[in-house]
Amino acid sequence: MNFIQKNARPLLMASIVVTLFSCNNSPEKKEEAAKTPDTSVVTIAATPEAPKLAAPFDMMEINHAVKDYASWKKAFDLDSSARAASGLSSIVLARSLDKPNDVSVTLLVSDVQKAKAFAADPRLKDVMDKNGVVSKPEIGYYHVSRFNPDSKQKQWVTITHKVKDYAAWVKVYDAEGPATRSANGLVDVVLSRAIDDSNRVQIIFDIKDMAKAKARISSPELKKLMTNAGVVGAPKIEFYNQAE
Structure with missing residues (x-):
């Protein structure tokens, strides 16, 4: 998953569609419920379009279908x-792998x-309605800790689910480890928690091998692991392509 526009930098996070504002690398006023034990800070090199960005940070995700x-x-x-x-300011613009609109x-x-x-502003709804x-x-709304x-x-996959207890869940997640996920075609990119519900977790993985990634995600082994970690209900799983 690329998190800076591909024509602006070769690193992660592609397709920024507006200029990133300058951000404070020691975030203030984070909602307490969304904090995690992980305090590591990872920094992206600055570009003219993208001043230095570091985790932890907050993000807003908007998903919808468009006519064209x-x-x-x-x-x-x-x-x-x-x-x-x-x-x-925009971080990622993505299109569904199966439904490009x-x-x-x-x-x-x-x-x-x-x-x-x-x-919540009616202006946004009006703009959306007028533009398909x-x-x-x-x-x-999510607080990104990793x-x-x-x-x-x-290409990447976003997995969102509820957990009974975040601390218990993250222990299982960390025990599985990035090496196991990488061997199954998945590269760790983002770990975040919903700002309004700290037991709602979103994880994002780049896909380096689609067949392996899909096999792992649908495997009984992963289902058992998620159950043991306290995942509640069926996870929401979405595959995306980098958008132009």
Whole structure:
């Protein structure tokens, strides 16, 4: 999963569609429920489009379907000033692997309350309606505690699920380890928790081998591991391509 626009840098996080604002690498006012035991900070090299970005940080995720991606993308780019005014800048723009008109927008958040006000403003719904959004947007807010800037894949999978107890879950997750996941075609990229529900976890993996990744994700072994870790209900699993 690339987290900086590919024409701006060779590292992780591609497809930034607006200029990233300068961010403080010692974040303040994080919601207490979203903190994790991991305190490591990973830094991305600065570029003209992307000043230094480091974990931990907050992000806003918007998922919806569009009538025509090219038309929607033009309107999205033109609305960048409104996002900037609310302290939002684009991190990732992605399209569903199976449904290219299903779009996921991930935004870097400087102020969670401003981000929520932006999402609740009727102006946003009007802009979406006028520019071909054809489904009700799903919006989530996450605190990212772990972030790997070194992976460079152009396809990734996002797994979101509830857990009974985060501390117990992360012990099992860490015991499995990145080496095991990598052997199964999955490269650790993001570990985050929902700001409004600290037991809602989102993990993102770059995919270096799609066949191995899908086999692992659907395997009885992983299902058992998730059960042992206290995952509640069926996880939401979404495969994405880097968007242009």
